[in-house]
Amino acid sequence: MKKFTLIPLFTLGLSLFVTAQKTDFSNFTPIQSRGDMPDDFALMTFEKVNEEKDIVIDGLGKKESKEFIKGIHYGIDEILRSGRVIYGDEMTEYVTRVGEKITGKNSDIRFYILRSNVVNAFSTKQGIIFVTEGLLAQLSNEAQLAFVLAHEIAHYQKEHVVEGYKENVEIARSRVNNDSKIKQLSQYSKEKEFEADGVGIELYNAAGYSKEELFDVFDVLLYSYLPFDLKSIPSTYWNTDQLVIPESYFETEFPDISVEKDYDDSKSSHPNIQSRSEMILDIVENINNWGEAQFLLPEEDFYHVRNIARFETVRNDLYAFRYGDAIYSIYLLEQEFPNNKYLQVCKAKAWAGLLAFKVEGRYTSVTTSPSKVQGDPHQLHQLLKKLDKKQLVTVAFRQVADVKQQFPEDGEVEAIYQYAVQHLAREKNFKISDYYEISFQEAYDAFQKSLDELNKADSLTSTDTTEVVKEEKELSKYEKIKRSTGAKEVATSKDDKFDEDDFYLYALSDIIKDDHFKQSYDSHKSDLEAKEEEEEKKRQLAYSERKQLKKQEDKEKIQMGLEEIILLEPRAIQVKGNDIDIEKSEELEIDLREVVERFHGNSNVSVYKVGSLEYKSHGTYMYNQKAALVNSLSHLIEYEEVSVFPVDYNLNKEIINDFGTGKVAFIIIQSVHQRLSPRKIVFYSIFPPVWLIAGPVTFMKSFYTNFGVAVFDLETYAFNVFTNQQISGFTSKMEMEALMYDFLNQINKTSDQ
Known part of the structure; x- marks a missing residue:
């Protein structure tokens, strides 16, 4: 394993070097955070809350101020810990x-990039402004970005988050009906939006x-549901x-692009x-x-950053299983970056x-109905x-x-290839014998040769030949192939049947004769058949x-x-009623981390911790490692029943190399305070003697703790195990220690022990 004592110095040197370099799109890799870690990421939530614990917001009581903070x-x-926020990079x-350019250089506002294809930017009370990659990908120039930022800076300067919370409290206290409350909230929100625009x-x-x-x-916002550009993909x-x-197979007419600027916003925020637009026009005049x-900055800087964001949107689509959108974006980017390896x-x-x-029968889960796609992208989704x-x-x-x-x-490409072959082997209707050993082009060339021979035939008159040639020219390519000698020979073995819907039967002519493919396919097929035999024996x-x-x-x-094992930052949630107790949750999480720390040297398993507590010693390096692991975990768990391929394959390989293992554990503790049902409350109020005996027991049982662990493998990109234990009563460090010891002891054993 890489010695972490060397990481901070190495990372600093790398950051200084990388920052001076512009992204090389011919060797593009997913963007990571760079440089020193901002306090926004380094500090725990309770530390930030404690800094403001004595603040009472004007117009709110002490309790309400505390809850707001x-x-x-x-x-x-939660956003900062999501693995989707980038800092220090070129964007x-x-x-x-x-x-x-809007605030001056001495502003306390911080800007971060959010990995999302949603076209958005938003500000926070803390002075953070998040800008999505989706927004950067859609903009046409620097000025457009400047107005979006100016709008969000205005929200921050006018303390609209605080004012909005006050209004929510005021409305919640009021006795008007729900429809009136929604209308009031909507009205307040609109006023802030107009003020932020002004x-x-x-x-x-x-x-x-x-x-x-x-x-x-506003055009960018209005058409944000469309890709960052619109180009028709030629069928060729x-x-x-x-x-x-x-x-x-290709439609030539697409649903019109249509939006409504003056939609009903009576219940919208x-x-x-x-x-x-009308309000702005009045101000502008x-x-x-x-x-x-x-542009106030160099124009080329804008287009460079926009291209980075556009490359990143492809990655975001892959993580979100929007494969069709990814393919369309790749086509758009290929116009400027042909044969780009990353794409x-x-x-x-x-x-x-x-x-x-x-x-796997889950195709509709990852494809979009063509009826929901407007403009040029419709053709691809329809296909x-x-x-x-x-x-x-x-x-x-x-x-x-x-x-x-x-x-x-390329190792990554070979892994994708094997993943695809593995699924071919799983498809019962895929049979190599169904496919022609002649390519479409070879079949077409065979037709041309037969046509030339036909023209030279002495048995036909010149008139007859002319008519034949004329007839042949009016045929489609597939009809021509049908008449060709080469294709007829192939078609004879298929009951002499040819149909243009059989176009795919020519598509693997070179592959089915390739030894590498045959060996890979046979190997995966054998593994699958062996598993099926095992399952049949069990049945x-x-x-x-x-x-x-x-x-x-x-x-x-x-x-x-x-x-x-790598231990991804554990999470703890304490729930009371329907609400998360933020302070108790973080206290529980700290207790859990202390338990993990204690076992670091007292277990047969070496535990490599990756989380916010490690930021203080390993900084941005550890932040990037954690972000990659969180992304992989969320990707894997989305479709647990379907084997998926790692989006960040090479990054996962680096993590395996750094830590010496690809096994990752994620622990989550959920402590829940169940409220007694009205039936039980009534029962105990009617029978007080029973309460004296049963009450305390039932009260204790109204608290329970779930201790869940998921172990996944970056090498196989699959979950190894899920475990879950439920404990009655309050959570204690002793109980967590016992659960943690049992977990580490179990994963250290072998099945024959």
């Missing part, structure tokens, strides 16, 4: 520089930006010597676009000294994902829906194989025997003989 820190810290640095325009104007770009920002884009998808700048590898991951979900199972599986594997042929020595057992076998298998799952 706890709430805003807990909510924002963050650029956004900060634009923000300084103040934002003043800040934007003072910086010297052009007024024309103000209104274009998919064509290769092996694969030609018939023209009939934001005014509609029409209202905001009263300002005379407008600048003309679309091609992402394309292989997207198609491999579609193949896997199709085989993905139109292809039947055999066609989709074949087309998807063809795309993966093409990337494999492009990068034959033949008596019920008692199956039950005993299941018990033994569960034991073997957790008794993995591990000597080292």
Whole structure:
């Protein structure tokens, strides 16, 4: 394992070097945080709350002020701990520089990038402004970004978060009905949005930006549901010597792009676009000294950062299982970055994902109904829906194989290829014998040769030949192939049947003859058949025997003989009624971390901790490690029943190399205070003698703690085990120690012990 005592110095040197370098798109890797860790990430929530514990907000009582402060820190810290926030990178640095054009360099506002394709930016009471990668990907120039930031800075300067909380309290105290409360909340929110627009325009104007770009920002927001660009994918884009998808599979008419600016916003927290545009127009007309700048910083910096964000949106789509959106974005980016390795590898991951979900019967979960897609992207989503199972599986594997042929020595590409082959082996209707050993191009060439011979034939008159040629020219490519000698020979073995829907049968002509494919397919098929035989043997057992076998298998799952494990920052949640007790939750989490710390040197298992407590000694390096592990955990758990391929394959390999293991444990403790039911309260009030005996016992049982552990493997990218134990009563360190000791002891054992 890498010695962590060396990490801070190494990381600092790397950060200084990387910061001076611009992202090289020909060697693009997912963006990570850089440089020194800001206090926003380093401090625990309770530390932030304690700094403000004596603050009483004007207009609120002491208790309400305390609840507000706890709430805003807990909510924002959940985002900061999510693994989706980036700091110190080129995008963050650029956004900060634009923000300084609005606020000056001495502002206490901090800007961070949020990994999300949602087009959004939002400010917090703490002075943090989050900007999504989706927003950066959609903007046309720096001025548009400047107005978005000016709007959010105005929210912060006017303390709209605080004012909004006060209004919520005021409305909650009122005795009006729910509809009236919603209307009041909506009205208050709209007033703040209008005020933020007004103040934002003043800040934007003072910086010297052009007024024309103000209104274009609303177009960005209005059409944010569309990709960052719109281009029609030509049907020939998919064509290769092996694969030609018939023209009939592509729609030429798409649903019109239509939005409503003046939608009903009576129950919305934001005014509609029409209202905001009209209000801004009134303000703009009263300002005379407008600048003309679309860019105050170097123009190339904006386009460079926007491209980074666009590359990142592909990764976000893969993590969100939006494979069709990822493929479309890749096509758009290929126009500027043809044959880019990162994009091609992402394309292989997207198609491999579609193949896997199709085989597993969960295809609709990861595809979008074409009726919900407007404009040019509609054609791609329509194609993905139109292809039947055999066609989709074949087309998807063809795309993966093409990337494999492009990068034959790349380890990640080989892993994607094997993942795709494994799912081909799982598909019962996939049979190699169904596919032609002649490619589409070879079949077409065979037709041309037969046509030439036909023209030379002495048995035909010139008139007859002309008529034949004319007839042949009017045929489709597939009809021509049908008439070709080469294709006829193949078709004879298929009952002399040819149909354009059989286009996919030509698509693997080179692959089915490839030894590497044959060996991989046969190996995966053999493994699958062996597992199926095992399952069949189990089904033949008596019920008692199956039950005993299941018990033994569960034991073997957790008794993995591990000597080292990565422990991802544990989480603890204490629930009272329907609310999370923020302070108690963090206290419980700290107790849990202390228990883990205690076992670090007193167990046969070496525990490598990755979390916020390690930030103080390992800084940004550890933050990036934790972010990667959290992303992998959330990705794996989304579709537990379907094998998925790691989006950050190479990053996971680095973590395995750094720690010497790919086994990761995640612990969550949930302590719950159950409220007594009205029936029990009535029962105890009627029978007080019973309460004296049963009451305390029932009260204790109204508290329980769940101790859950998930162990997953970065190497196989799969869960090894889930364990869960429930304890009655209050949670104590002693109980946590016992549970932790038992868990570590179990994973250290082997099944034969």
